[in-house]
Amino acid sequence: MMKIFYILMSGDLSTSATCSIDFSSVDYSKYSDANNINKSHCDITLNTDDADIFLSIYWKNGMLGAASYNTQLSEVQVLHDIIESNLDFKMLNALFMQVRPVNIIVCSLQDGHFLKIIKQLAHSGEINIYSSPTNIDDYKSDEKVHILPKQFFKFKTCEQLILSMSLASAPKNEKSRKLYIRSLVDFTQELAVCALGALLHFLDTPLIKETLKDSLYTMVNSMSCIIDFEKSTIQDRFVVKSGFIPELDEKKSKIENISELLDEITLKELQDLPSYINECSICKMPEIGFLLCLPFWKPFNAMTENDYKIQNLEFKFHLTDNVYYKTSRCYGLYSTCILMFIWFLLLAYILEISLIGFADVAKDLKLIKPNVLPKEHCIINIINGRHILQEKYVDKFVPNSYHSSKTNQSIKIITGFNSSGKSIYLKQVALISYLCHIGCYVPAEHTEISILDHIHTRIQSTESVSSLMSAFMVDLKQMSVALNESTCRSLVIIDEFGKGTSEINGIALLLSSISHFVHRPLHLLPHIIISTHFHSLPHLLQQIINKDILNDNIKYLSMSYTIECSKIVCLYRVIDQIKNQNMSMAHTIAEQNGLPTSIVERATEVLLSIQQNECISPMTENLRYKLFYRRKHFIEKALELMQNKITDGAFKGLVDDMENIRYPKMFK
DSSP states (O other): OOOOOEEEEEOOTTSOGGGSBOGGGOOGGGSTTGGGOOGGGGOOOOOOOTTOEEEEEEEETTEEEEEEEETTTTEEEEEEEEEOOTTTOHHHHHHHHHHOOSEEEEETTSOHHHHHHHHHHHHTSOOOTTSOOOOGGGGSOOSSEEEEOGGGGOHHHHHHHHHTOOOTTSOSSHHHHHHHHHHHSOTTOHHHHHHHHHHHHHHOOSOBOOBOOOOHHHHHHHHHHHBOHHHHHHHTSOOBOTTSSHHHHHHHHHHHTHHHHHHHHHHHHHHHSOTTOOOOEEEEETTTEEEEEEEOSSOGGGOOTGGGOOTTOEEEEEOSSEEEEEOHHHHHHHHHHHHHHHHHHHHHHHHHHHHHHHHHHHHHTTOBOOEEEOGGGOOEEEEEEOOTTHHHHSSSOOOEEEEEOSSSOSEEEEEOOTTSSHHHHHHHHHHHHHHHHTTOOBSSSEEEEEOOSEEEEEOOOOOBTTTTBOHHHHHHHHHHHHHHHOOTTEEEEEESTTTTSOHHHHHHHHHHHHHHHHTSOGGGOOEEEEEOOOTTHHHHHHHHSOHHHHHHHEEEEEEEEEEETTEEEEEEEEESSOOSTTOOOHHHHHHHTTOOHHHHHHHHHHHHHHHTTOOOOOOSSOHHHHHHHHHHHHHHHHHHHHHSOOOHHHHHHHHHHHHHHHSOGGGO
């Protein structure tokens, strides 16, 4: 399950009161709604457990915000406002599956249907959108779901309560303390703030120690707030986002419009000059700065020392044709440049702080220092590597190794079922290689990698009207770049190339690409990982490539699996063998993922007929007619029940019939 929370605060309840947050000391009288806040309104009956998890939820206008508190870890987590549909409540369901709360806090203003869904998730862990209509019990608190009055969820009240927290690590100064708390909590996320405030109201915990945890999310969020990555890429330098430092924006605007600024200053200077001077200009000289440049108004031989003296101008020097002065405006321009230089030094310091964040994240995620070798070694050796993002989304991540060098087959061809972990493995190798090159530690037990010149990928293509290319054309362009620009110091990742066209054309393109790489000289052969569903690929490669060349350059891998109770269980482990290359388990996996059994059986019949060069036999039963008949029967039954009183049993039967229309029992 993907972790959609970010850690905000953590602590240990067993520690002394000197390093804890004392919520009981909060002065509620400061709040405008203080007269409405009364703990007796809550009617709280807690469901206690060894490790209670309290979850506060606020849903409004199709958006969902939440906050949770783990009593065992003393950890508060906040979910930023996200879109949540009232048709299926997928995010809410995922939230409950991830957090597994024991006590849930919601607002009394919530819709009755939403409260019913909350109680279903709290008590059964499942959502039934076809359950009986809401009743008065759905609006009452129980041992798990605690429905609080609306004043507990008012934004201003919640904001003031959060800002009033007495945190151990916060500055003593009131203003500084509030700024510190605002750096921890994003108050633009209105629903999340309301949920967190209601959670604090509900808990009113006497002792909580607060410790800020700089996570990967925090670091990435901070960097994305500062760095304009798009402009940095275009300009090939570090660019700060507009609006982050207003003073810097003003200076940058002046620099970008420097020609207009110089014209404006030149015009002002000309107006202040004596009438016998008809023209002037502003110029910049190294080590001196900006100067006012005046052409000689007399012949050079006729100029005297007094002629060079002009009121409010500071004479510097003269050359053959011009005289140069300093003015107050020139000094101002020079000061602006100095300030710009100081700002850039400050930004370099901010970037250094971001790199320090890398080090802290490396400690939290158990990353190790890679051994980066000179480019001549042409080696990538990763032992028990992990996908740095994927491992945060799952309960247990299975690490895998990768080795490629001139003496070890540089081309790895990996096969496996859908969702068996092929793409994650490919991306894992690419991410670890990339992290090595940006100076970051990597998720692995040991890593040796020589300096790469390129990382070429053909992983995922998204169609766009602006690109004027189909997804398959994008695939071809990516492959073209990899084929033409890769060297022995390049890493090439190819994920299911050829699936965007017919099977014959796709496998032909993939075969010719592999053949091109294989017949390159050894000093030009890159590190290549290819994933594919073309099970006949090894057999076809044997026909077009010499056996010795094939064995020296290509190694076959597959994703391991086992079969338990007639179901495929992926083990996510990369193994060095070809496993059932000519056998596809697509039909079995389709059935496991909800495709009706009758359709899978029919697909198997069609496949066998094609493989045996036989005519495809027609279907013996009209499934479309049967579906139409079931719909007709359901409507007739519903109309009949509408004339009488609908009992609970009749309603349940009607729901079962509706489910049978969506997922027919005969299809299972």
